[in-house]
Structures are given as structure tokens and as C-alpha cells.
Amino acid sequence: MHVTVDGQKVPAQPGETIAAVLHKVGRARVFCGIGVCFDCVVTLNEIPDVRACQRIAVDGDDVRTRS
Numbered sequence: 001m002h003v004t005v006d007g008q009k010v011p012a013q014p015g016e017t018i019a020a021v022l023h024k025v026g027r028a029r030v031f032c033g034i035g036v037c038f039d040c041v042v043t044l045n046e047i048p049d050v051r052a053c054q055r056i057a058v059d060g061d062d063v064r065t066r067s
């Protein structure tokens with residue numbers, strides 16, 4: 001399974017969060033990791049302000065970071 005991060009195809013494992021996928025490509029911004037701080041927000045499948053640490057990756061997800 002794969003997730004696209006800012007146009008880059010990244011492999012993902014079942015059960016991984018979007019934040020974990022972002023970590024693989026050095027784009028994770030995770031402070032609390034439990035859904036409280038909102039440091040990890042991304043645009044997911046054109047939905048803005050999704051907390052990456054709270055969403056399980058799904059094959060074909062399109063993630064846009066703010067960096």
C-alpha cells in the first residue's frame with residue numbers, strides 16, 4: 001500500500017498513522033502524538049487541518065504538508 005506525500009509515493013503498512021508515514025520521508029511534525037496539540041495537521045484528500053497522528057493511512061491517500 002502507498003500514500004502520496006506532496007507528490008511523492010511513500011510505502012505504508014496497514015495500521016500506520018499518516019504521521020508515521022510522514023516520518024519516513026522526514027516531513028513529520030509531531031509534538032504530542034495523541035491528538036491534542038495540532039502540530040501535525042495536514043491536508044488529507046483535499047480535507048484541510050486533519051491531525052496526522054490520529055488518522056490511519058489508507059492506500060491511495062493524498063497528503064499535503066505545509067512545508
Ligand code: FES
Pocket residue numbers: 029030031032033034035036037038039040041051052053054
Ligand atoms: S502531534 Fe499533537 S495532535 Fe498530532
